[in-house]
Amino acid sequence: xxxxxxxxxxxxxxxxxxxxxxxxxxxxxxxxxxxxxxxxxxxxxxxxxxxxxxxxxxxxxxxxxxxxxxxxxxxxxxxxxxxxxxxxxxxxxxxxxxxxxxxxxxxxxxxx
Amino acid sequence: xxxxxxxxxxxxxxxxxxxxxxxxxxxxxxxxxxxxxxxxxxxxxxxxxxxxxxxxxxxxxxxxxxxxxxxxxxxxxxxxxxxxxxxxxxxxxxxxxxxxxxxxxxxxxxxx
Numbered sequence: 001x002x003x004x005x006x007x008x009x010x011x012x013x014x015x016x017x018x019x020x021x022x023x024x025x026x027x028x029x030x031x032x033x034x035x036x037x038x039x040x041x042x043x044x045x046x047x048x049x050x051x052x053x054x055x056x057x058x059x060x061x062x063x064x065x066x067x068x069x070x071x072x073x074x075x076x077x078x079x080x081x082x083x084x085x086x087x088x089x090x091x092x093x094x095x096x097x098x099x100x101x102x103x104x105x106x107x108x109x110x111x112x
Numbered sequence: 113x114x115x116x117x118x119x120x121x122x123x124x125x126x127x128x129x130x131x132x133x134x135x136x137x138x139x140x141x142x143x144x145x146x147x148x149x150x151x152x153x154x155x156x157x158x159x160x161x162x163x164x165x166x167x168x169x170x171x172x173x174x175x176x177x178x179x180x181x182x183x184x185x186x187x188x189x190x191x192x193x194x195x196x197x198x199x200x201x202x203x204x205x206x207x208x209x210x211x212x213x214x215x216x217x218x219x220x221x222x223x224x
Contacts, residue, residue, distance in 0.1 A: 004155075033211075042201070043156070043214040058211070090155050098205040098212055100146060103155035 002027045004104035006091050012110045013081055021076045021107050023091030031094045032074040033058070033101065034066065036087040043090070049074055050097060081111040120199060120219045131189040133218045135202035140183060144205035146212065147176060147187045151198045159187070159200075189220075197222050 004025045013019055025032065033048040035058075045058030049068040063085055065077040074093075078085060088108050092101040125131045137145065143164040148156035162169045162176045162185075169176050175188040185202050201217035 040216070042216045045211060048211070092155075098209070099144060100158055100161060101212065102158070103148075105155050106153075 002102070004091055004093055004102050006089075006104040006107050008107060009105065010108045012112065014112055015082055016080050019078050019081060019109075021078075021089060021091075021109070023074045023076065023104060024072050025074075025091075025093040025102070026072065027093060027095075027102065028071065029093035029095055029102070030071070031097045031101075032068070033092045033094075034064070034074070034076045035090045035092065036060065036085075037090060037106075038087050046076070046089075048097075081109075083111050085109065086111050120217050122219045122221065124221045124223055125192050126223050127192060127194060129192055131187075131192045131196070131220060133187045133189075133200050133220065135185040135187075135215050135218075137183050137185055137202065137204045137215070138213070139204065139206045140180075141207045142204040142213075143207045145176070145178065145185050146203045146205075147174075147185075148201055148203065148214075149196075149198045150201070150217070156201070192220075192222055194222050194224070196220060 007022045030051045034046040035043045037043050044060045046064050047066040049055040055066050090106050091104040094101040146161045147159040149159050150156045160171045160174050160176050173190045177186045199217045199219050201215045203212040203214045
């Protein structure tokens with residue numbers, strides 16, 4: 001089954017404790033992206049990647065890092081999480097940049 | 113379930129009626145549009161897309177209409193069913209920007 005998977009689905013952590021949210025897709029897509037979704041603000045792009053070892057900032061990259069060492073995986077790293085990073089995070093992938101994207105199920109992150 | 117927007121516009125329809133969800137997009141240079149459906153606790157799911165050289169496109173029980181003159185997009189759902197309850201949002205690809213820009217969404221509720 002074609003899908004984007006994310007782990008964990010739910011995470012509660014404390015300020016400053018480094019964490020990684022994993023994302024994997026099995027569709028051989030070149031383009032992958034991370035979004036956060038907040039009430040009243042909609043989906044905002046954090047980072048995106050056009051291929052292995054090619055990443056770029058989205059609209060809200062501050063406080064986040066990403067890596068793309070393999071085509072299928074695109075982890076999101078929070079080196080020192082803060083409460084304003086409490087949000088719902090989605091990973092997405094697509095064949096072509098800027099077109100139909102397939103989303104993962106989401107990761108609900110709470111930073112206390 | 114997950115809350116994707118505390119103050120989203122809401123549309124309530126009777127089961128079996130047709131639903132029309134509207135979206136105003138921002139950039140006259142946008143050349144590709146998508147409608148997504150997001151059910152509680154899930155990631156956004158692709159419904160239908162349309163390119164700017166088209167005015168209308170039909171899928172299974174859904175139709176998207178594009179009015180470039182007033183920068184307006186609509187999603188029509190025929191014979192609305194309980195499973196159609198979700199948040200619906202549009203996304204636009206601004207030509208040259210190579211990314212999708214998402215709208216805030218509309219919550220569709222179905223009355224039995």
